[in-house]
Amino acid sequence: MTMVIGLTGGIGSGKTTVANLFAAYHIDIIDADVIAREVVEPGTPGLQAIADKLGSDILLTDGSLNRSKLREAIFNDHSLKQWLNDLLHPMIREKMKADIEKTTSAYCLLVIPLMVENNLQTMTDRLLVVDVDESVQVQRTQQRDNVAAEQVRKILASQATREQRLAAADDVISNNGDAESLKQKVAELHAYYLTLSQSPAA
Ligand code: ATP
Structure with missing residues (x-):
């Protein structure tokens, strides 16, 4: 059975960006929104x-x-x-x-925005959380969707808190930095997941 890595994070945290970086390593992506x-x-x-x-x-x-x-x-x-x-x-x-x-693929990524809210991490072998400061989250979502900060904050308030997500996480990507450091972090995790998927216990 393929190892399933769950990927989640709040609105505008960078889930899609992270999933695309894993896809570049030919990892199969299963996206709950799709x-x-x-x-x-x-x-x-x-x-x-x-x-x-x-x-x-x-x-x-x-x-x-x-x-x-x-x-x-x-x-x-x-x-x-x-x-x-x-x-x-x-x-x-x-x-x-x-x-x-x-x-x-060697392992797959299951992307579910409301993973923790719906307790769907039970479908995964490990949970990877993309974590960002709220101010970064609001600013990036505003820029991407061209919406008011207030609207982003409202959605944020309806989702799990950072603490709830982090409490459920096995691995965390901090995405407050630039695109290059995100790429580096995904490269490290990919190498780690390959090792895990090849170990007899996986
Ligand atoms: P949603 O839950 O709303 O679908 P998401 O978690 O999939 O969002 P993305 O769409 O990947 O988040 O990222 C949100 C925005 O932030 C995008 O415009 C993306 O290009 C940008 N972004 C993501 N990571 C970084 C980064 N490290 N530096 C700069 N911009 C970033």
Whole structure:
């Protein structure tokens, strides 16, 4: 069984950037955000269940999910949000497991933004947390998404705290520095993970 390294971190911490650096070493990346979209693609049981529950108005004219309408629908309806999570979370977990089984690299990376919040580190062999100072996180997200600091802070407040994430971590990348030091840190971790994946206990 392939060793699974979980990768998580708060908004704008650098998860995608880190995942891309591992991908450059030909490590297979399984991304929960991508899978969350796959399980509601046209023709899936996931999308069918949503259309059955909310009516075909929840679909766009091309038959795909109207995401902004769904976001609106669950915004003030806690029980609908719960229903949707209960529907999709098991589907997402199953797809992640299936994709893990298909990996061919020495180890794989399972990227889940809300890993700690949903206790999904249980699906991994080790958890790698990308950690940054809150000010850096806000500034980089603002710059990337062109949004107000207040909006970023609101999302930050809805996520696990740095302390909660760090408490669950086996390995930590501090991403307050520049791109070059991040690259160096990933190179070291990759070498370490290769050693671990080749050891008999892995
Ligand atoms: P989200 O959870 O919002 O999807 P993320 O954790 O995947 O975010 P990234 O998109 O990788 O974070 O990084 C956030 C922004 O910060 C990006 O614009 C990225 O290019 C930039 N960034 C990441 N690491 C560094 C770094 N070490 N130095 C400078 N900029 C960085």
